[in-house]
Amino acid sequence: MKFHIIEQIVVTIFLLSGISFFLYHLLLRLNIVLKGKLDFSINHLPERLLRVFNEVILHKKVVSGDRKFSGLMHAFVMYGFIFFGLITINHFFTAFGFEFFTESLRHNYFLFFGLPWAILCSLGILGLAYRRFVTKPKALGKFSSTSALVSFFIFTLMLTYLIDEFHLLNNAIALKTNWWVHSSVIGGFLFLIPQSKHMHLVLSPFNIFLRPFEVPDHPAIPIDLEASEEKLDELLLDLSKLSKNQALDIFTCVECGRCTEVCPANRGGGILDPKYHFILDLKDPMLESNDVNVVDKINVEAGWECTTCQACTEVCPVGNHVEKADEIRSFQVMVEGDVPQEYQKLLHNLQETGNTEGASSSVLLEKLPEYTPDKELVLWLGCFAKHAMDPNFVKSVENFTKILDSAGITYGVLSNEQCSGDPANKLGDKLTYKMLMDNNVEELNKVKKVTTMCPHCVVNLQKEYSKYHEIKYEVKHHTQVISELLDEGKININPGSLEKVTYHDPCNLSRTLDEVDAPRNAIKAAAPEFFELDESGKETLCCGAGGALWWKKDTGKGRTHLLRAEQVIESKTDTVVTGCNFCYGMMNQGIDPLTPKGQDKIKVKDVADIVAENLS
């Protein structure tokens, strides 16, 4: 093909304007991202690279869950894009008389990469278009014209490429037209990508690489009541800002709606829609203000509905930390002073008595041996156990002490243990949180080893406190202690009865503490007929109590707190075991009224119960 100088000028102008437009929008967004607070971290480089390999190259999160088919189609399209990189460069070079492919190389590339990927990519995009425009899954949202255009573009690209390679046209004008159609579509992408969700194809590998390791990842909000007014204003201003990571998330979002699909608040009939409330609602305000101070644009009511379970973050295929309940709640509590009444009561209890229930004493605390330095372990009770928030759970604590006794481990409780502060932290009252934390850290830094049955307490004592203080002690969840005792042979179990047993993964234990093996190790030793629930491990479904929602006023609306109990009943198990006192309480509360008449009630147990019952 020969190109006239005018054609060459047109191609040059077209490409340069497309590239400039693309870069302008990219830099505009990066400029906003860089206004975010805190910095990107690139620590643990090998893990980050491995993560990019897994989640970008291998598409691990894209094909997870129910999206195996659409995930595979997406992989075809993405690999099509990659393999067509060279072809595209070569395509534009031909306009200027350069060909870096020799004829035989071009032919071989066509046979081994071009042709198969053109077919797979076409299949992929047709499959995705069928799904989006014919089956229309709810999560994808309203009709998207850019998606339609992209489907059309990609299909046209493949078609024009195949027409050219198969020499289907022998007329010079038709050939030239085909070339121009192909070029226009590629140029069109340069205009289409930066202003739409298709920006993810540029940003998501970086976003996945830069994703923080902690889940959730909310920065410390250090409050100093003695600080100057300027410092306070700075802190309050910071509360309205997103971090750089969060800002990059917003522009990377691919709008797939997985976060909303897994959201327990949404599934339970609430208004919270993380895709919009935590991500997309913030995009336009950021572009309009050219800044990141958009926390006040998060829907407040939706923010209070969040169980902070992190399912949305876990499922995101482009590396977003979705949940922003912490941000909007902190803003509401500390800047606006607007807190639902039931939570005000809870926060007052914490301030006045150091526990969630406003109790002045604890029967269980007085019954257990007090910690002295000659003992190996501090047994941290947590408010739930200490104040018998589910009276049955006291027996579970006793079962754990039975296991420790049987292994010959000495332990004791701290008489001045206060609430870990988890509800205050999750509700955004970082001042009350600080008060409880400072008290607890002072006591805990005098000891070495701590164990507790409450994963919320573990998260706070270990991870959250270390954002503010130097921590000199080590905290283990009781399922980890039990699992280790089993592995070391310090306790022995006779496998129990042949009833069916399943396990409900607590969000704090599985997603935040990354612990899914220890509880299973312990349960499987005791229960031969163990089976997994549909949503298990890090893909678990929240019991509904997280994010301080245990204390939420029951308005009779919404089923978030019943979803998991319902699933457990449907699983036809005999026993459900859990590793968190709040989950334990929620299971009991849900299973009781939901069990159909005539059906045996499913037994709710803690890991400590099932192990202690079968100790040999």
Next chain:
Amino acid sequence: MKIAVLTKAIPSYESSIRIDSSEKWIDESIVNFVVNESDSYALEEALQIKEQLNDDSEVVVVIMGSESNTSKVLKDGLAKGADRGIFIKNDTSETDPLSIAKIFSEQLKEESFDLILSGLQSDDLGSGQTGVLIGELLNMSTATLGIETKMEDGKIKVKRELESGWFQWVTLPFPASVSIQSGINEPRYPSLKGIMGAKRKEVKLVDAQSVSDSKQEFIKLFLPKTEKVTEKIEGTVDDIVSRMIDILKNNLKVI
């Protein structure tokens, strides 16, 4: 408009109560003092009235008691948005409503408030008289049991809760003293800026002038007895039945 909110620090529900050696009051040293519930609704109502008027109105928190019992409650009121505080220092535990009202009105006289809001009653003594007594002593129009307020043409309309589901709207000219029922609004939470700002707000300290003619005095304070009595009834069926009827009739008085 100058609005006073009378608040009281009372022992929290969770506190364990012990009678002190005089047997006339509780041992305050082991008690946690918190704001009286209905007073926090009165404060919220005052703050909302001020916000509605959106002029140079002023909300003043007035509290009486010892410094250790009241300082947290006063600070909390200022943190929520009251403009200043008046602290009437009184280390003796006054329990006579008229005496309390006299001490307050003595101190509030010069301030000439347009509106005094107080909680319906204190959760510890529960007399429910202070607000209305102060109103009378200061020659103000008064209303009790307010469950809604409206500002209209230089007057305040108050919806009062009567018995068995009945309500009454009354219109009071200023100055007025109104006591507020719990639950009429949603009290706010002190913001961080409010908490920091409270430190710089003016608190006027005055000493309570003693009132010599208290009409009411506690003679003896004691904790209600809690005891379980178990009686094993034996004998013939007739004996058991007649003894049970006797207990139900004469001891428990349920039949």
